[in-house]
Amino acid sequence: MPKSLHHDICDKFRFSKLYDTYAQSLGNILLYKYGDLLNPTDKVQEAFIKLWENCSKVTPESVKSYLYTTANNMMLNEVKHQKVVFKYQQVKPQDYDNESxxxxxxxxxxxxxxxxxxxxxxxxxxxxxxxxxxxxxxxxxxxxxxxxxxxxxxxxxxxxxxxxxxxxxxxx
Incomplete structure (x- = not known):
């Protein structure tokens, strides 16, 4: 197996590069799969926080998989939570003043x-x-x-x- 050039993803510069590389596409995939109501950008941020907390345990080769799996699991948990919330709450439509x-x-x-x-x-x-x-x-x-x-x-x-x-x- 070839050696990775970046052994330590706990380095702030490398972590920043990982964020720049994966955050936008991960957020878009979550948005497409689950919609905007479940705040996919928040789940992306939380996935990166978990990655930072576990940076010494995650290899550079598995970073993408770790992020996508973590964010997807967070969204699934949010879906379960929202099923309970939506039972008791109705989303009100936005009012438009300037349209017929x-x-x-x-x-x-x-x-x-x-x-x-x-x-x-x-x-x-x-x-x-x-x-x-x-x-x-x-x-x-x-x-x-x-x-x-x-x-x-x-x-x-x-x-x-x-x-x-x-x-x-x-x-x-």
Whole structure:
């Protein structure tokens, strides 16, 4: 096994580089998988705090896996917690003063339809699609992030796009 150039991730400079490298994409993946209501950026921060606390135990080769696993587990715990919270709380819609009622209704209907169609996609398709279309990642980058081939990434992205297009065309 080749020797790693960076033996100590507890070094502040190296840790800062790790943060710069992984924080944005990790936050985006959590956002795509779980949505914005569960504060994915907070979970990214907490994952980096756990990494800092355990920096002497984590090897440089396993940093990415450690961060993604830790953040994902934190999000799963938050989902469990939110199920209890949402039982007793309703999210109130935001009021708009400067838009016509017709526009608000059409926008609400479209967003509900879009979210429903997006949620009906398989997780693999949804994550690949959002990484590509929202985050601007290339097919090759999506493939690397998800650990799949470029062709599989393309298939997932185009499949999701086709399903979204077919379901949403009915609104026009």
């Amino acid at each position: 009622p017709e526009f608000i209704l059409r926008k609400k209907e479209f967003l509900e339809r879009f979210e429903r169609v997006l949620s009906q996609l398989e997780e693999e398709e949804r994550v690949a699609f959002l990484l590509n279309k929202v985050d601007g990642k290339t097919h090759k980058e999506v493939a690397e992030i998800l650990g799949i081939t470029k062709k599989v990434a393309e298939h997932r992205i185009y499949g999701a796009f086709k399903k979204l297009k077919n379901q949403l065309e009915e609104l026009n």
